[in-house]
Amino acid sequence: MEPLPFARALTHCDRCAVRKSSLCNRVCVDLQEELSRLSHHRTYCLGETVLGEMEAISFVGIVVSGVLRMQKSLEDGRQQLVGLLFQSDFFGRVFGGLSAHAIEAASDVTLCCYERRAFERLTERFPELEHQLMLSTLDELDAARNWMLLLGCQTTPERVASFLLMLCRRTGTNQWTPGANLSIYVPISRRDMASYLGTTGETISRVIHEMSRKGIIKIRNSQHFEVLNMRQLVKMSAREDLSTGLSSSIRSIAL
Amino acid sequence: MEPLPFARALTHCDRCAVRKSSLCNRVCVDLQEELSRLSHHRTYCLGETVLGEMEAISFVGIVVSGVLRMQKSLEDGRQQLVGLLFQSDFFGRVFGGLSAHAIEAASDVTLCCYERRAFERLTERFPELEHQLMLSTLDELDAARNWMLLLGCQTTPERVASFLLMLCRRTGTNQWTPGANLSIYVPISRRDMASYLGTTGETISRVIHEMSRKGIIKIRNSQHFEVLNMRQLVKMSAREDLSTGLSSSIRSIAL
DNA sequence: TCATCTCATTGATAGGGATCAACGCCGCCG
DNA sequence: CGGCGGCGTTGATCCCTATCAATGAGATGA
CATH class of the missing domain: 2.60.120.10 (Jelly Rolls)
Known part of the structure; x- marks a missing residue:
């Protein structure tokens, strides 16, 4: 040009x-x-x-x-x-x-x-x-x-859910298309996640696998998850406000 | 004039x-x-x-x-x-x-x-x-x-000690004279302290009385304390860095 | 002055999560 | 190819602290 x-x-x-x-x-x-x-x-x-x-x-x-x-x-x-x-x-x-x-x-x-x-x-x-x-x-x-x-007043499961929602907002929403499941890439180690959330790697691991057992997420591998039930994820976070940052199409499946 | x-x-x-x-x-x-x-x-x-x-x-x-x-x-x-x-x-x-x-x-x-x-x-x-x-x-x-x-990685006693040091830095240091004990006025309720420190009023109360028992502070009343052992208070906070904010004369009795 | 209310304190109990320990998985390198 | 080290997972245990409950203390108001 x-x-x-x-x-x-x-x-x-x-x-x-x-x-x-x-x-x-x-x-x-x-x-x-x-x-x-x-x-x-x-x-x-x-x-x-x-x-x-x-x-x-x-x-x-x-x-x-x-x-x-x-x-x-x-x-x-x-x-x-x-x-x-x-x-x-x-x-x-x-x-x-x-x-x-x-x-x-x-x-x-x-x-x-x-x-x-x-x-x-x-x-x-x-x-x-x-x-x-x-x-x-x-x-x-x-x-x-x-x-x-x-950090001050949420439980560990709530923290993990909040963290995943934060990741959706900051990184995940661009490459999502309606109909597909939203996939989350966790760019840091369990140790770092634990440090960010004020807990330990062991507890993070337990909570994530519990979320998988409940059908809220699917664990592709230790860094890649898929959100199966966004509504449940938001509820688990106890932070409706965090869904405000999600793109509207994603928020629609959450509420 | x-x-x-x-x-x-x-x-x-x-x-x-x-x-x-x-x-x-x-x-x-x-x-x-x-x-x-x-x-x-x-x-x-x-x-x-x-x-x-x-x-x-x-x-x-x-x-x-x-x-x-x-x-x-x-x-x-x-x-x-x-x-x-x-x-x-x-x-x-x-x-x-x-x-x-x-x-x-x-x-x-x-x-x-x-x-x-x-x-x-x-x-x-x-x-x-x-x-x-x-x-x-x-x-x-x-x-x-x-x-x-x-909030993310300190114990409750550490948090309380850190909080008291923060108060020293923000409010307490002006009216202190060498020789006297430093007095701390806590401008908020136990409930608020608890909320600030991510714990409960009951735990705050227990920790403060434990500090009194150890001779680190003296409890004048629920809002007024006196620092008897600044060095111990700083050590208890596990935050040497917080003493940097104290006026140098107070810091001197802490180290 | 006494009733009432809120706040702080103290005690008893239970539970969430840290800690310790062991194992599986995987990539790296000799 | 096999040993090794880091990371993640899973299990067992313990402890800190939240929770529940009751009492004490100070403030307010009738």
């Missing part, structure tokens, strides 16, 4: 897989160009540490593919997974000194990175960039408090 | 008790004047609802005196306290539709309020206002994730 008159040169960002859904797409063209100039990709393998806990934050960025996990640990080694980051999520903390949590690759990942100080300087010139960050930070805060509700 | 030549007229904000420590003091004078013009005080009595869960957010603001609690609930009535707001903390969510949690008066409170839409328009004209909000939102996010760590 011919470039339009006065069209800008294409950047590597124009071919980016997450361009449409990420922060980059919600800012003006000038800023997109600046961001493009600043950005560079990095890749990490499953298990690698992107940013250590209590480490100086030298860069921030956006997840292009794969999954990141954020985790905190106690001095004695106990760990808590405090969040997962999927495609097009922003990672790393701006305007801060040391990272309050580690960021690790929960799968092989590709990240689009910005040197932190440069990115911060950009927010000074472009308030809309800071505004977009603000919006996503507020969403993360809501999500964190939602998780506090889960 | 004579006003300086060209000095601006004093506003009610200049006499505000939290002026020095709040967001207002960290922005330019022009913005301070705008904020002053927009602000009005409201008072609520213990137990009153400031903003309901799932309610449209019509105003935001700053806590002048007293304590607010933020809480979320499940459909079946279970509740989780997801945060406490003290003097000079910002409350309410900007750039959002419905409130994700209720905000209630945990004591009699005085709030400095801004009509939400007007406040948001102000952030468009003054990026530094949004920046200050951004900084406090990031801090809240860190705090929320810290609490996830507590």
